[in-house]
């Protein structure tokens with residue numbers, strides 16, 4: 001088999017379901033925006049700041065990893081700043097060969113300068129539109145859907161769910177909850193999830209990252225999540241083989257084709273897994289769970305969609321066949337309408353991988 005080159009991974013179309021807007025800023029942009037608003041950073045040298053984020057996020061704990069977001073959220077408090085960050089996000093993902101992305105953020109964290117929740121969403125969506133137009137003009141088209149996140153330790157999920165539904169025809173395609181997982185079970189937000197189901201809306205839940213099976217079970221069986229943000233701890237319900245034996249929850253997740261939004265580098269940094277080679281993605285792919293590959297936070301992990309793919313190629317010897325499978329899995333699991341998903345699979349993804357597989 002011919003070795004896969006990094007530049008070819010960049011060129012091939014990729015689909016990304018789990019990426020945080022406030023976890024993907026360009027270091028230089030953080031520096032510029034921080035200077036504008038007088039926010040103090042650990043360093044004002046963009047390269048050193050990029051390294052600082054990765055090192056600080058390498059904490060082995062989700063709670064400490066999340067502390068680094070104070071510096072990005074602080075510079076995302078005005079409409080122009082939000083719009084710029086979203087525009088650059090679209091451009092960066094498109095330049096990395098991502099053709100479809102769902103990018104999430106928590107509107108409630110961007111109210112310090114008196115924007116309303118609706119203004120926050122409008123600014124971000126405008127930035128995605130602008131960035132997508134520029135990316136298309138540059139020959140790297142991308143479609144971006146916005147997910148609105150509610151913070152699980154807070155009590156605004158119902159409000160954010162209603163906000164998401166209000167903006168469903170103008171760019172928002174789903175809802176999520178994020179933040180520290182231990183101590184904040186998804187059922188705290190049951191009202192919001194039940195409301196979203198009544199509205200025929202889509203949502204994913206961060207579950208099974210820093211906390212195990214009970215969190216995944218609640219997310220699916222109590223809250224009705226369409227997808228699992230991470231969900232990596234589902235392996236705790238699989239007895240290693242040969243052959244591996246699935247417990248009832250793992251079997252349910254696989255049988256129902258519930259998508260797992262796996263984020264390899266992020267999991268190593270928060271201590272959810274020991275290393276990339278030890279990442280359960282290998283086992284979960286072998287068992288044909290609906291596995292997808294994601295970045296989580298490009299800034300905190302110093303990563304990109306292509307880099308996550310390349311790490312898996314190195315660790316597990318994957319080829320184009322597997323990379324196509326991850327990409328189609330993600331596209332099948334997207335929150336945009338079925339016909340639009342199918343069009344991207346048939347007209348963009350399959351032809352490109354087809355050439356490489358030929």
Ligand SMILES: O=c1[nH]cnc2c1ncn2[C@@H]1O[C@H](CO)[C@@H](O)[C@H]1O
Nearest residue numbers: 020066069104105106149178179206
């Ligand atoms: O991997 C993660 N697990 C849980 N919460 C996260 C993760 N990455 C980011 N956030 C949280 O989501 C908020 C909105 O984007 C971020 O501000 C961060 O607090």
Ligand SMILES: [Zn+2]
Nearest residue numbers: 178206229296
């Ligand atoms: Zn996340």
